[in-house]
Amino acid sequence: MSDYLFNEPRYTDPDAARDYLESVRWPRGPVCPHCGAVDRISKLNGSAHRAGLYDCGHCRDQFTVTVGTVFERSKISLDKWLLAAALMAASKKGISSKQVERMLGVTYKTAWFMTHRLREAMKDSGGMFSPGGGTIEADSTYVGGKEKNKHASKRKAGNIGGMGKTMVFSLIQR
Numbered sequence: 001m002s003d004y005l006f007n008e009p010r011y012t013d014p015d016a017a018r019d020y021l022e023s024v025r026w027p028r029g030p031v032c033p034h035c036g037a038v039d040r041i042s043k044l045n046g047s048a049h050r051a052g053l054y055d056c057g058h059c060r061d062q063f064t065v066t067v068g069t070v071f072e073r074s075k076i077s078l079d080k081w082l083l084a085a086a087l088m089a090a091s092k093k094g095i096s097s098k099q100v101e102r103m104l105g106v107t108y109k110t111a112w113f114m115t116h117r118l119r120e121a122m123k124d125s126g127g128m129f130s131p132g133g134g135t136i137e138a139d140s141t142y143v144g145g146k147e148k149n150k151h152a153s154k155r156k157a158g159n160i161g162g163m164g165k166t167m168v169f170s171l172i173q174r
């Protein structure tokens with residue numbers, strides 16, 4: 001496993017991680033997960049709000065990019081989630097909770113929870129999300145599965161350090 005692949009900001013910085021997820025999940029801009037609106041959505045800035053919070057002018061509900069994903073309502077920061085997922089995706093033999101504990105600097109309990117949840121999510125992307133959610137406006141290149149079908153060594157390394165966008169997409173789609 002090459003550590004240098006995991007030095008990208010999205011693996012070390014929660015804001016960069018969220019920006020990245022937003023760019024993958026919402027290639028054409030934010031989509032309200034509650035009513036499906038794509039317009040009249042405003043970003044809530046300022047210290048009074050959680051980072052990455054949006055307000056929908058149609059249903060007046062608020063949301064972040066993690067609503068409806070395996071990352072929703074987690075106290076673990078997004079960069080750690082992305083790193084754990086990338087490590088798992090890059091490891092042919094799979095990665096143990098012990099390794100995740102060490103590499104992320106989290107407790108064993110947290111590491112176990114993360115690997116368990118990610119493994120479930122990767123096992124069957126159709127079964128991990130709450131049913132009945134909206135669809136994702138995704139670029140067809142993300143869902144075509146072309147990267148997924150390639151041997152790991154032939155995948156584009158620049159994609160996400162061992163984790164292709166297809167995989168990220170499977171972690172965030174509903």
Ligand SMILES: [Zn+2]
Nearest residue numbers: 032035056059
């Ligand atoms: Zn809405």
